[in-house]
Amino acid sequence: NAGVTQTPKFRVLKTGQSMTLLCAQDMNHEYMYWYRQDPGMGLRLIHYSVGEGTTAKGEVPDGYNVSRLKKQNFLLGLESAAPSQTSVYFCASSYSQGEDQPQHFGDGTRLSIL
Amino acid sequence: SQKIEQNSEALNIQEGKTATLTCNYTNYSPAYLQWYRQDPGRGPVFLLLIRENEKEKRKERLKVTFDTTLKQSLFHITASQPADSATYLCASYSTLTFGKGTMLLVSP
Numbered sequence: 001n002a003g004v005t006q007t008p009k010f011r012v013l014k015t016g017q018s019m020t021l022l023c024a025q026d027m028n029h030e031y032m033y034w035y036r037q038d039p040g041m042g043l044r045l046i047h048y049s050v051g052e053g054t055t056a057k058g059e060v061p062d063g064y065n066v067s068r069l070k071k072q073n074f075l076l077g078l079e080s081a082a083p084s085q086t087s088v089y090f091c092a093s094s095y096s097q098g099e100d101q102p103q104h105f106g107d108g109t110r111l112s113i114l
Numbered sequence: 115s116q117k118i119e120q121n122s123e124a125l126n127i128q129e130g131k132t133a134t135l136t137c138n139y140t141n142y143s144p145a146y147l148q149w150y151r152q153d154p155g156r157g158p159v160f161l162l163l164i165r166e167n168e169k170e171k172r173k174e175r176l177k178v179t180f181d182t183t184l185k186q187s188l189f190h191i192t193a194s195q196p197a198d199s200a201t202y203l204c205a206s207y208s209t210l211t212f213g214k215g216t217m218l219l220v221s222p
Contacts, residue, residue, distance in 0.1 A: 103148075105157030
């Protein structure tokens with residue numbers, strides 16, 4: 001059982017380039033999330049989805065777009081990468097947002113923007 | 115908005131002792147708090163959940179408390195082991211807000 005899989009694990013981009021981070025979960029979870037984790041800042045929510053075809057903004061959505069065309073996949077896009085977007089990106093999923101539903105995290109994508 | 119605050123300084127303890135980590139929240143009380151463990155280079159892993167109306171929750175060597183008067187949750191690891199060394203995150207799931215985490219180092 002793979003759980004939450006993030007692709008790629010590492011990436012280096014130049015300023016202005018675009019890329020898409022892929023998150024896939026095999027647990028049939030309804031909810032999916034994208035976070036970024038920076039030193040001294042902790043995990044901050046970028047966007048999340050409560051089901052196929054739906055997305056919503058989190059705490060730090062600017063510069064990112066997301067899509068949830070299939071229930072098992074949640075894509076995070078950077079249209080024009082900036083050095084401030086250098087971070088570790090984590091995807092998570094949960095069965096719902098019920099009080100007893102933990103989030104299951106992938107192992108992250110380490111992204112550097114030069 | 116709600117904030118979740120954890121001690122940013124690492125906690126160093128000896129093997130066998132009890133580790134106690136603190137999570138404070140501001141403004142309104144979250145309905146429940148979750149605790150996660152994060153190892154270097156890995157994603158967080160869920161450990162325990164405690165509801166607002168529960169004073170204490172236990173799971174094996176782990177114990178979590180929730181004090182709405184102090185606006186605080188405490189996370190205890192009894193009989194700590196070097197393998198418990200990691201960063202521990204506190205989270206308010208209702209607002210999807212995480213604390214910055216506290217690193218625990220258990221020395222033999």
